[in-house]
Amino acid sequence: MIRFLSIRDILDILIIAFLIYRILLLLMDTRAMQLVKGLLLIGLVSVLARALHFEVLSWMLGKFLGVLFIAIPIVFQPELRRMLEEIGKGSLWRQTVSKEKAQSLADEVLRALMYLQSQRIGALLVLQRSTGLKDIWQSAVKLNAEISQEAIVSIFWPGNPLHDGAAILDRERIIAASCFLPLSDNPDISRWLGTRHRAALGITEVSDAISLVVSEERGEVSFAIRGHLSRGLKEAQLRQLLLHYFLSENEPASLLERIRRTLTSFRSGGVDDDEANR
Structure with missing residues (x-):
């Protein structure tokens, strides 16, 4: 029956x-x-x-x-x-990263960026989102390490075999280092931007990833998303952007809107790509 x-x-x-x-x-x-x-x-x-x-x-x-x-x-x-x-x-019921954990991760990345900027050490961080980047990092050096200031700084320290290339992070771990990214072929990019910035833009043109670049020549931190670059970001801007990323629930539209509002509210402190590339 x-x-x-x-x-x-x-x-x-x-x-x-x-x-x-x-x-x-x-x-x-x-x-x-x-x-x-x-x-x-x-x-x-x-x-x-x-x-x-x-x-x-x-x-x-x-x-x-x-x-x-x-x-x-x-x-x-x-x-x-x-x-x-x-x-x-309560982690059994919540899928998102807690606010305290997100704050801790954002602070670790921020401190690393600020230190690299102060020492004028070039760096390129890629924050992976919903688009997987396995085809990029599978041929690189896999780390699967906890996100920390010391780990990020050591990757890009001059003389380290891993410093030549990008480090890819997700919301919990440093996935890999010494990753080689596709370069942007946008003809409107300023000729003063080097390979590191072109790579940062290139990966955001082929995925929904976010890139953070530390320039050793100008001693500034830049931010790239969807093929657009914002240069000269300040510490407060970077903190808000990193918090948005680590708190995000894989909602691209929501995350993009929050990032856009953050950049707009701090516009006087940073330089937008449209202004910088002309």
Whole structure:
């Protein structure tokens, strides 16, 4: 007899699916995630063994899984504790970065930019958004490092083998360094802009990424998005732009509007690309 699903059944399934999804997100980039993949594979093999009536294999896998579930809390105690702490903070229900975390990440990047500017050390940071840049960084030096002032400064420090190229960041990590970007072929770009600025513009022309450039010649920080460049940004501008980025929920229109308002409100402190390139 076929039993139709009720609204309560559908709601029950959706809640369970959401909980599993959120827990998997918390386990991403941890050793425990590899364990989950292994368990899923073993579970799949166990189901197939039962379906094909492989009695011995089914018995062995059942015993193995029983022992494994006892060992998991012991071996993966740090990861499980971190996951429970995140759940206690409400991270199970929120997908966005917390305001405190966004502020911390923005401050780390800002301090790095200000230090590089003060020392006149050239740098190029690319902030990845919804368009994946794997085709750019897969041939570069993969870092997967935490975002910090020290890490960013060390990448671009003169003499470091990684300083020649761009560093790509997402909202949580430094993905890779020594990345070579496509150069802009816009004929209206000022001839006084060098390769670093052309690369910063080029990547924003082929993706929705954001670029931040520190000029070693002029000692200024520039910002590029959608093929447009704003030069001579001040610290307050950069702080607001970075906060907008790290707080963004992958809503391009909303993020662009907030960035546009920030640049407009500080226009007297910065130089827009249309003015700078003429």
